[in-house]
Amino acid sequence: MTEDASRERQRRWRLALGGEADESLGRAAAGKDGAMDAALAALYDGGDSGSGSAKQRSAGLGSSAPKVARWLGDIREYFPSTVVQVMQADAIERLDLTRLLLEPEMLAAVEPDVHLVGTLLSLNRVMPDATKQAARQVVRTVVEQLERRITQQTRSAVTGALNRASRINRPRHADIDWDRTIRANLKHYQAEHRTVIPERLIGYGRRTTAVQRDVVLCVDQSGSMAASVVFSGVFAAVLASMRSLRTSLVVFDTSVVDLTPVLNDPVEVLFGTQLGGGTDINRAMAYSQQLITRPRDSIFVLISDLYEGGVRDEMLRRAAEMKAAGVQVVALLALSDEGAPTYDHENAAALAALGVPAFACTPDAFPELMAAAIERRDLMAFAARM
Template sequence: MSRSPIERWRLMLGRYADRRMGGCLGTGDQRRDAALDYLYGREYGKRGIETGPREASLDPTRMKALDWLGEARSLFPETVFDKLKADAIDRYQMTDLLKDPKVWEDLEASPATLRTLLSFQDRADPAMQAELRRIAQAVIDEILQKLRTQVMRSLTGRRNRHQRSPMKSANNFDARATIRANLANWDAERQRIVADRLRFMARQKRHLDWTIILCVDQSGSMTESLIFAALMASILAGLPGVRVKMVLFDTSVVDVTDQLDDPLALLLSVQLGGGTDIGKALAYCEGLVEQPTRTVVALISDFYEGAGPRRLLATVARLSEARVKMLGIAALDDSGRADFDRVMAGKLAALGMEVAALTPSAFADWLAEVMV
């Protein structure tokens, strides 16, 4: 976002510069300023300076910790939000964030909420830790319920173009058959086909016999993708005929396959941060491959390799030669957008790894396409 010098100075100097600088902030920056002032305005109090009430919609005297937490999360990048949370607890003793369960129960059941819960888990007192775990489990259960239907539809049935279905679902719509069935309805004046007979394909139940190896980057920038990967792994492991293995990595490699039935315990065991050695992790996953032509290796990473690239590229080349299905996932979240190393992604793609940024439902559809 581009800001003028005066806007940048105003944000740095804080609200007391507003009168001299003429109210130069736009609506979004006013909200950011208010959220920052709610937290860092406490510095005046620590120094014995009386500030008086503030005339704004986010008055610190009225704003609650819950309001601030949700507002800050929506306004700032993840790294900035993490810093704000840490300062709230460590520097300004906003202990109500750790002691009041209502602060968490009223937040939306989303990966962002789950990420926040997990980040506070080790800071809370023992009694509150149990409460945070309970709320986190409820969030996980709600997300899983939404995901499971999408994944099961994609992976337990495949579309059959030769059999028509009475179930009129957009997922089963057969565009080609619909056009053929309505060619006689060509409207020359409007230059279009008027379709009065829609065609839908049936879905056939299928038995899967595949191994899916999820190789997941646990660096801080991949937190939301890691959460979705753990939830997807739990769902996939419940499918008949599918074996799921999951490996987490930074500069070390941890096999968490034995924890897939408890996503919360898995996520609580994660140590975010550190460097990144993708080649080491993928070489470990190569050792897990038993039937190459019936194995999918999904590398979930931003592809920023901290080690030399030679090992990574050599491993991908061997897996490709063995005809292992390889998927490179730059992001696995609700947005399907990612910031990743496009140069490295291009090199991986040239060696046979398909690369994309995906939502979880799109990932399920992708798996259904390759597992045939």
């Protein structure tokens, strides 16, 4: 190993281990490394391990808003944004900085991300008026980032699925689905001519402007679903912008709120939610059933960890009724990048026994899920792939 490589390796170990490694490594952090070390120490050397011996590398962040604001500025200067987001989330959890987010100057210093939006939404009802404008700007920044990420993919997947689902038997030449037409007419293969003579043409009905599918997103507002609420709100707004879909958004805890009238503004949608509280899935499904007037042309997406505080048997009965009526029903345990969450395994298994898949879905996979539901593909098989 070269001398430069050895020094770099020693430097990295020093930043990872902190001041207690000065003696063993024979060096103290200085310059930019010293500033990075202080920022890390303020967050991670708080002595919260229960040993009773708090480290002395830093005085910590405490509850001082100016000190926290400076710290937020430091980490944004010294670390990439992905690391900053992790450190912000850790600071909120480890150092109980939630109340400081109610101060406008604090919000101006943070790195906007989905988890921060979830925290702000949980504070929505107690947020002073002086802070709300700054909070809205943070939420709008994240919403715009998510829209850039998901809009084109969602529109493309849904439009393609609607086109394939609305096949017609007398298509114009440009609208013929040659793959399906050939497969449907293989029995008419003419060996002497080495070709298929199609008896029936299959094409796409591309020019209809009528509403082709009704979509109901029913979203659990319990605290564990924060990231899912954010993604659901943005997806609902994107789907609502498509004239071929009639999209409804229902959010619930122990009460039910229909946010469909504000789907034109995803920021208003998110501020219409209230994270935390109990969970009554049955009540939310009862309301959602009233919105379904064309069962065979409807898609019902329940986004919940399935911990039911209401009447479990009624919840399962409603799911069975929707399935029997022809509704495409799916339960998403999460709609986020965080992977499989903690969820009620018994209720998930009961839904699966009814033919309702229950699985965690990433935002990148959600457009494909909607396409599969529109085309009435096997959603249980789709869930198995996930």
